Amino acid sequence: MTLNALPLAADPTPGTQSAIRTVRTEAEGLSLLADALAGDLGAAFERSLDLIAGVRGRLVVTGIGKSGHVASKIAATFASTGTPAFFVHPVEANHGDLGMIGRDDAVLAMSWSGESAELTGIVSYTRRFRIPLIAITSRETSALGSAADERLVLPRVTEACPHGLAPTTSTTLQLALGDALAVALLERRGFSPSDFRVFHPGGQLGASLRHVGDVMHKGEALPLVASGTKMGEAILAISRKGFGCVAVVDEAGRLLGIVTDGDLRRHLASDLLSRTVDEVMTPSPKTIRPDTLAAKALDIINGANITALMVVDNERPVGIIHLHDLLRIGVA
Structure with missing residues (x-):
């Protein structure tokens, strides 16, 4: 027009x-x-x-x-x-x-x-x-x-x-x-966007041009449980790590799925604690690579109406990024 x-x-x-x-x-x-x-x-x-x-x-x-x-x-x-x-x-x-x-x-x-x-x-x-x-x-x-x-x-x-x-x-x-x-x-x-980041380190633009790998939680902070873990133990991991979710991995460390607070509510029953994470998890969850821009992570989180994203490299979880992390650095 x-x-x-x-x-x-x-x-x-x-x-x-x-x-x-x-x-x-x-x-x-x-x-x-x-x-x-x-x-x-x-x-x-x-x-x-x-x-x-x-x-x-x-x-x-x-x-x-x-x-x-x-x-x-x-x-x-x-x-x-x-x-x-x-x-x-x-x-x-x-x-x-x-x-x-x-x-x-x-x-x-x-x-x-x-x-x-x-x-x-x-x-x-x-x-x-x-x-x-x-x-x-x-x-x-x-x-x-x-x-x-x-x-x-x-x-x-x-x-x-x-x-x-x-x-x-x-x-x-x-x-x-x-x-x-x-x-x-x-x-x-x-x-490139990476070049932009060199010249725009401050403000919302600088924050949005940071990479996920610069912001994500990793190592001991990463909420992980093995396939076959009982839900009682998984719930303790969710509570202990504080991200409202836990990733489920196989013996090789590859991501199989994720158990979120939403999954717990959907499967709430008297036998929940005795079930395994494989029965409750959301398979093939949304993920992001560590070299992705933080602005893209925010776009995925908003689009999927979720609060956290698993960061994956070669099919293996290497970190997690939460909406609060993006708010903290000023992306949103």
Whole structure:
């Protein structure tokens, strides 16, 4: 469903009407950007990817005003997805921070008009020392566009601001194109969830990128009983280990099934304690490998409406992970 096809409230307030116009205007701008990438802009985009991927140093991202705020965000996105990058403020660059830009680096400069005087120092520096320069601008023949080695020329769009003054649609396009570069480089390099974990150790994202093997309980904490064990002994193991379940293994240590609190309730009878775990257990329970992401473990637990997962390697239980473990590290 397109934005234009979205149903509206019977009587949207003036504020809501303004919001809808803004979102639709910016969405139309993004559509024009996608069309441009499918056309002539696509070739320049590929050349820019090649240039950034071939840099031995870092990618320096710069811009002034609203473009500078976008540039700072884009630099952070590059850095967190495997492309070493940082933001340099063009005014500070004119007062000594040019020394942060090395001969093996490349510069990505963002300016909608391409005529921002504050960028002159960085642009001149890149030309003097033959540092590759990529421009994101809407004017190919601007001062920035003319000086750059590669030009990513954005389509001219209508600003969402009713006066056409506040950068709105234009900065949305800059942000989207910067994200597109970062994601394309991520995919080209084969940047994996494990790589994400290296750069995102904190917060919920970092927690979700941890592996099950880093969180699971193992060794003496693992609730295990052998096939043929009487339920009386199994119940003691469930109580002693505190996970609300016990795994049943054969003589070779392979997982046969699991006895949970739910199984106990379903088989509650006067002869329960004299029965064996094989008669009560749930065979072929849901399991997970130790090298699986913690976020996947949470997905399985929620989907199956259970509280714990046996961690299995080569058909043998090597650990157990509980919902509380995932809550504790901040996955949920």
